[in-house]
Amino acid sequence: MLVxxxxxxxxxxxxxxxxxxxxxxxxxxxxxxxxxxRANAFRRxxxxxxxxxxxxxxxxxxALFFGREFRxxxxxxxxxxxxxxxxxxxxxxxxxxxxxxxxxxxxEPAPRSEVASPPPAPKPDIVTEDFNKFLTREIxxxxxxxSLVSGHHFSDENxxxxxxxxxxxxxxxxxxxxxxxxxxxxxxxxRPQAPAAPLATLAxxxxxxxxxxxxxxxxAWLDNRTFSGNxxxxxxxxxxxxxKLVVQDGWDAMGFDLPSMPVWNVSFxxxxxxxxxxxxCQAITYDKKHSACFxxxxxxVLVRAPDAAVxxxxxxxNKVQYxxxxxxxxxxxxxxxxSNITSTYADCVLACAADVKCMGxxxxxxxxxxxxxxxxxxxxxxxxxxxxxxxxxx
Numbered sequence: 001m002l003v004x005x006x007x008x009x010x011x012x013x014x015x016x017x018x019x020x021x022x023x024x025x026x027x028x029x030x031x032x033x034x035x036x037x038r039a040n041a042f043r044r045x046x047x048x049x050x051x052x053x054x055x056x057x058x059x060x061x062x063a064l065f066f067g068r069e070f071r072x073x074x075x076x077x078x079x080x081x082x083x084x085x086x087x088x089x090x091x092x093x094x095x096x097x098x099x100x101x102x103x104x105x106x107x108e109p110a111p112r113s114e115v116a117s118p119p120p121a122p123k124p125d126i127v128t129e130d131f132n133k134f135l136t137r138e139i140x141x142x143x144x145x146x147s148l149v150s151g152h153h154f155s156d157e158n159x160x161x162x163x164x165x166x167x168x169x170x171x172x173x174x175x176x177x178x179x180x181x182x183x184x185x186x187x188x189x190x191r192p193q194a195p196a197a198p199l200a201t202l203a204x205x206x207x208x209x210x211x212x213x214x215x216x217x218x219x220a221w222l223d224n225r226t227f228s229g230n231x232x233x234x235x236x237x238x239x240x241x242x243x244k245l246v247v248q249d250g251w252d253a254m255g256f257d258l259p260s261m262p263v264w265n266v267s268f269x270x271x272x273x274x275x276x277x278x279x280x281c282q283a284i285t286y287d288k289k290h291s292a293c294f295x296x297x298x299x300x301v302l303v304r305a306p307d308a309a310v311x312x313x314x315x316x317x318n319k320v321q322y323x324x325x326x327x328x329x330x331x332x333x334x335x336x337x338x339s340n341i342t343s344t345y346a347d348c349v350l351a352c353a354a355d356v357k358c359m360g361x362x363x364x365x366x367x368x369x370x371x372x373x374x375x376x377x378x379x380x381x382x383x384x385x386x387x388x389x390x391x392x393x394x
Contacts, residue, residue, distance in 0.1 A: 130153075132152060133154065135222065136149050136150075136220075137220040146169055147169060148182070151165060151167075153165070161223070162188065165185040165222070168196075183227075191233045192233070194216040194233075199242055200317055217229055242314060244313065245311035246311065248311070249309045250305065250308070252303050252308040253285045255301075257294055257346075258297055263292070266291060271293035281296065304324075328389075330382065330383050331381055331382060333362055333387045337372065339358075340369060348372075349361070359373055362387045
């Protein structure tokens with residue numbers, strides 16, 4: 001017999017037992033949800049407070065920046081949090097409340113009044129400093145054309161006059177442009193100084209102290225002053241420098257002997273002292289064999305002479321030429337003669353030494369006749385004839 005039992009009560013009892021067993025779990029879940037809700041509410045509260053404080057700080061800072069008095073509103077931002085219930089129903093989702101906040105309006109910055117900037121200061125006028133002005137005078141003097149240039153130095157263009165000046169000329173010597181200082185003026189009121197160039201430089205263009213002074217007197221100046229040779233002061237030490245002698249042993253300066261030469265029985269040092277004390281003397285040749293001193297008014301050509309020594313002053317030291325002529329006594333040079341003139345022995349030597357075409361010479365002492373040759377073939381003994389020939393290197 002099939003018997004049916006009513007199990008509804010049993011099912012309810014089982015369901016009740018299951019629910020009672022799940023109560024601790026549901027309580028734990030509810031506690032966890034409650035903690036989460038409280039944490040979210042606290043976080044929103046802190047965020048709102050931070051925003052409120054920042055807004056107040058910005059407003060207060062703006063008020064200070066624009067010079068306006070700013071006072072905090074007595075009402076402080078409030079943050080309203082809607083919290084869920086403490087007890088969370090089982091298996092129900094906890095809804096988080098929304099945070100409402102009130103914001104403090106930031107004051108608008110007051111418009112800044114534009115202050116007109118002052119006009120830029122005018123630039124100072126440009127002043128020219130440390131510059132020179134020049135004058136040039138072209139003259140014909142001493143058989144040559146000369147350009148005399150005068151320079152004047154100014155420290156400032158507003159200066160009423162220059163502070164120093166100078167005068168110079170330029171010449172081409174053996175293809176080289178030589179600048180020769182003639183005179184200096186330390187100031188517009190000081191006495192000028194001349195000659196300014198070294199003696200050797202003057203000699204290279206054919207000048208000495210006297211001729212340089214004469215040329216300097218023709219310089220043009222901005223103040224239109226003129227000076228004669230006596231108006232110039234000689235630079236310090238110039239006189240001593242002019243008298244110094246440059247010595248070359250084994251050479252003879254040909255020609256230009258002063259009257260009453262030679263001076264006999266003197267030493268080479270005594271010969272030099274006599275020349276240094278005589279303004280006419282520009283060079284000496286000392287004959288070692290005979291202790292004879294030949295003082296000379298000039299010197300242009302030096303020839304080999306083992307028994308001689310030569311000394312020349314600075315004024316002529318730079319212009320003398322060293323000849324390669326070799327000399328013979330009682331000997332005639334045989335070759336092609338292109339010139340025959342009456343002359344002295346010294347002048348005959350100088351003429352051949354200065355002429356590039358001349359390769360040798362014969363001087364007939366009894367007849368005072370000089371013969372110059374452009375070709376030398378041989379040598380032959382001939383009494384009474386002094387001769388010479390240039391070395392092959394020349």
